[in-house]
Amino acid sequence: MNSEKKKLEYGEVTKIACGDMNIRVYDTKDAIDDRVIILDKDGRGVVVELPAFRRNIEELAHYLEDENVTIEGKLVSYHAAGSSFLPDVKNYLTESAAKYNSTGGGAALIGNFAKAFGPEFDSSAVGSGEDLQGGEFEIAGIGLTIIPNGDAFEITIPDEKAVYMHMLGHDCHSIIAGPAHADAVIAGLQKYLDDGFELFLSAHYGPEDRSDVQMKISYIEGLKDIAARCSSAEEFSDAVKERYPGYSGENYLRMTAGMFFPQ
Template sequence: MKKNDFKSINLGKGAMNIYDFGNVKLHAYKTNDFITDEVFLIEKSGKMIVVESPCFFDNIKELADYINTLNVQVEGKLLSYHMAGATFLPNVPVYATKNADEYGHTGGGKALIDNFAGAFGPIFDPSIPAVTHYLKDGPATIAGIQVNIIPTPEGFDIELPEINAVYTHMLGHDCHSIVGGAGHADALIGQLNGFKKAGFDLILTSHYTPEDLKDVETKVKYLEDLKETASKYESAEEFKAAVQKKYPEYAGENYLDMTAGFFFPN
């Protein structure tokens, strides 16, 4: 399945891109919210799991209304990196690893939610659901759908072998990412090279439409270039200016600001 082999439906604010694998369908919801969230619905034999939740109230209603048109039973929300938005499908079981639970309720994820709540006010849902089912690392089956849970420092990635796809937090081949220094860049490069070795058709991420291995290669080159650029300068300002000059059309300048701070802490 190629990343552009989908049918698109305009929902009003957001859009749904539907990939039909026959026995399994992937519904990729582009929220068009202020933080460019993506939510993924995996449907099989009248059942469904949801990967992440929308966190703005208008998207929560829009996505719930869409799901109601599908005549499916939603049997689980898998929340890895995005814990906010508990009013979305509030009666559906919540799946997460203990690490992701801690990140979302008390760690860095909770800090981000608090920041977003302050920035966006009443249009943002800062409520965090209780985890009802803890996931262990490795293979599992939820709603008849095979998943493979891969632990990460903040949460977990999800391999979906039935559609040869993997879900992770961020890729974005033409936008900046949050990179916490040279060591973190190396870890990301290793992860992305693992995706290449596995030969995934689709890479699903929290903040971008589905991508492919060509996009992975582009991101690896970007990360390698970040490290090289950082080695040539002595300040965050110089580093940021050099990266902007080389990648003038990249989105996510706020992420580049954070990356510069990590490479050149005060």
């Protein structure tokens, strides 16, 4: 995997050359650690997720123009804030993503972020667009597979053995909503490994490989083990931080603790 990084004024782009296609990961370096995925081929492209802060919206639009990439669609899964980004480009959402971002958990997060960050955060959200069905899908000459889930959807790029999901990160905490959810996440990650996927993209972490996913599986199994030995959210959080020192995303750990040990 050949990659190169380009620093911009606010964020940074990692460009991965995959034959005749590029996979670009725009690290916004914003207050909520967002990434936007750009897939492009022969000057045509598609973005996965949106930048939510106005300075990133402007920066990414200028970058794509400078790189002569014409975006033909925006796949909106978990990050719908930032509708002012490329407003004339068609949005694509699954039914699950539309609900998540209009009335579900995504909408609640957008409301909280709008209060926290004020006008620099573009809280106008994409809640509708072209109905994206599960299964094979082609856009901008790029073949994808759309995988709807309970919240929104994941994406695979079969030709490049790549997959996009909301959250991964081998050395950061994740939101795990109890033992059943832990089992489901582990099963999903293991299936991607069993199916031979090699490049893992997510909305809050840089590109990762198979060894990173194995580390994530071990971490989630560790959460289950720790939870079985604890009797409160505080005890659980302390034990997780002791076993996994230096992990980022402590806010996610607090949320996980609350779901393993609800009041």
